[in-house]
Amino acid sequence: MKPSVTIVFTLLFFVVLGAYLYLGAPRPAKHAKEITPVSNIPEEAIKKSSSMQLLPIAEDDEITAIQIQNLEKKENVTLKRENEGWKISYPVEYPADSLIVDGLIAALTISNKARRLVPEQDWEEYGLEKPELKIGIETKKLDKRLYLYLGDTTPVGDFVFARWEGENEYFLLSANFKKAFQKSIYSLRMKRVFRLPFAKMAKMHVRTTTGDFEIAHHDDKWFWMEPIPILGERVPKEKVDDLFARVQDLHIKDFLDQEPHSKHELGFSLLGTAITLWVDDQHSEMLYLGNEVPTRDSFYAMREGEDVYFLVARPNIRALFELIEALAQETMQKTKPMAVSS
Secondary structure, eight states: HHHHHHHHHHHHHHHHHHHHHHHHSOOOSOOOOOOOOOOTTHHHHHHHOOOSSSSSTTHHHOEEEEEEEETTTEEEEEEEEEEEEEEESSSSSBBOOOHHHHOOOOOOOHHHHHHEEEOOSOOOGGGSSSSSEEEEESSSSSSOOOEEEOOOOOOOSSEEEETTOOSSOEEEHHHHHHHHOOHHHHBBOOOBBBSSOGGGEEEEEEEEETTTEEEEEEEEEEEEEEEEGGGTTTOHHHHHHHHHHHHTTOOOOOTTTTTOOOHHHOOOTSSSSSSEEEEEEEEEEEEEEEEEEEGGGEEEETTTOOOOOOOOOOOOHHHHHHHHHHHHHHHHHHHHHOOOOO
């Protein structure tokens, strides 16, 4: 190939490469300058933090509330710290899944900006004028709520455009950060039916359509309290573990916030089917079970003291009832006096 042809192709290659990088990749500011940090964050916190840290709050500060506005789906969820855990305060009031919320807090406090840039176009070009996702953050020390906008996916790399409300810079965040906050209300709610620590359980009462069954812990042993014919009989530890494993399998399948029914319509009764757990005389939790819902393979259910109706899986309820009934029957057979031969 002639040297002149080689030079032409080489020049064309660099022209195409330059056009790709110019048009496809996110571009930094034309003139390098100091970028103003988030103005609402205390100065001492900023000094202690890297300029690339997403939320550089002070070491003795902590997040107290998170609001997730999914503008695309028109959903709005507010989470608030309460005592040792978290709760959803809007659009419903219910305990939140602390593990999931802790993951969101970690994402906010540990994440770093991949790149800081000054816009050369309108915010709309980055999906940051009316962002798909808007996250509000409150802490103990901040005097107002901060809002983080999450916009479009970048043309190159697995990132999204983001900016703090009121700031003149934007930056890139991992696309996984945005996915972490695209949570439904159901996913953020606590799904465990019983919240007491199972390691400290002292008593369990199960009321089924066939009768009442109760076991209690005393002197590191478990004993039957009901049915009366086996009162005081020992319950093997491995059998107790099996029972509590079944109870731990009880999770909320779905919430019925949009289905306004009365307790009577759903089959709830003070003397109906129920499961009660105690850790001591002052701390107990009770689950009422209502009618079966065959189309969803579930039972209507509600916790004592809460006007929140939900569904629990029918197979899990039946497995628990069948296990405790079979265990009681087995104990009765062992303790039945042997007939005296004539």
